[in-house]
Amino acid sequence: MxxxxxxxxxxxxxxxxxxxxxxxxxxSGIPTFRDAQQGLWARFRPEDLASPDAYFRDPALVWEWYAxxxxxxxxATPNAGHDLLTRLERExxxxxFLATQNVDGLHARAGSxxxxxxxxxxxxxxxxxxxxxxxxxxxxxxxxxxxxxxVCAVCGGRMRPNIVWFGEFLPEAALEAAADAFAxxxxxxxIGTSGVVYPAAGLAFETLRRGGTVIEINPDQTxxxxxxxxxxxxxxSAGLAALMDAG
Ligand code: OAD
Numbered sequence: 723m724x725x726x727x728x729x730x731x732x733x734x735x736x737x738x739x740x741x742x743x744x745x746x747x748x749x750s751g752i753p754t755f756r757d758a759q760q761g762l763w764a765r766f767r768p769e770d771l772a773s774p775d776a777y778f779r780d781p782a783l784v785w786e787w788y789a790x791x792x793x794x795x796x797x798a799t800p801n802a803g804h805d806l807l808t809r810l811e812r813e814x815x816x817x818x819f820l821a822t823q824n825v826d827g828l829h830a831r832a833g834s835x836x837x838x839x840x841x842x843x844x845x846x847x848x849x850x851x852x853x854x855x856x857x858x859x860x861x862x863x864x865x866x867x868x869x870x871x872x873v874c875a876v877c878g879g880r881m882r883p884n885i886v887w888f889g890e891f892l893p894e895a896a897l898e899a900a901a902d903a904f905a906x907x908x909x910x911x912x913i914g915t916s917g918v919v920y921p922a923a924g925l926a927f928e929t930l931r932r933g934g935t936v937i938e939i940n941p942d943q944t945x946x947x948x949x950x951x952x953x954x955x956x957x958x959s960a961g962l963a964a965l966m967d968a969g
Contacts, residue, residue, distance in 0.1 A: 725950040737817045739907035745914020749801040785870035800832035803958035811839040819903035846885040855879030904928035917946035
């Protein structure tokens with residue numbers, strides 16, 4: 723498959739499923755997951771902060787890390803890649819499904835999931851917190867008013883980041899919806915993800931198994947590249963523009 727074939731396949735597709743990873747937010751100035759450990763946090767591996775064990779050992783430390791990421795995310799804005807995905811949703815309407823591994827909430831802020839299609843945040847969202855006692859989910863206060871840990875407005879319990887941590891299960895309904903959408907997709911797009919964290923990375927194979935086309939957009943080769951229909955070695959925004967504007 724070449725670029726022209728990929729453009730034609732996307733233009734003709736009635737059902738499109740998209741998986742995004744940290745690379746889509748890189749152009750908003752948010753470091754990718756594996757590049758994120760800078761400054762004070764450089765001595766921690768993400769796995770040592772984003773896990774139930776880490777939170778059990780030192781909840782204040784884990785909250786401090788998430789509060790910092792929350793401030794960075796709220797200071798950032800969606801970029802052209804996020805916007806092109808909202809345009810693709812307007813074109814495909816209820817034939818559009820977007821599953822993201824990103825917890826920054828930027829797809830939702832760009833408007834994904836509001837034009838007939840669906841947005842599913844597979845790994846949660848760091849702009850919200852979840853009560854450890856009663857399960858209530860609430861938006862965090864504005865960054866300047868936020869001192870962690872948040873306390874549940876319903877039961878007074880301690881709240882934790884509303885994130886799927888390493889070693890935790892993905893929300894079953896979200897994962898099932900994503901698996902169905904990828905299985906039904908004529909075309910799947912895999913954008914800005916290293917493709918190493920399952921089950922999200924396995925969604926591409928649902929599409930391939932049913933004879934669909936899977937197109938990757940990533941400046942670098944990934945674990946998934948050898949198995950996909952076509953790869954565009956571009957940033958998320960440039961790759962989406964190339965695929966959509968020529969189609
Ligand atoms: P990674 O940080 O593993 O990978 C980011 C990918 O984005 C890499 O393949 C880069 O080549 C690519 N990339 C960088 N800049 C880009 C750009 N401008 N446009 C497009 N792609 C670009 O992030 P994820 O694959 O999202 O899980 O990581 C997946 C999951 O692993 C995360 O959700 C997190 C992590 O461990 C949990 O927190 C459970």
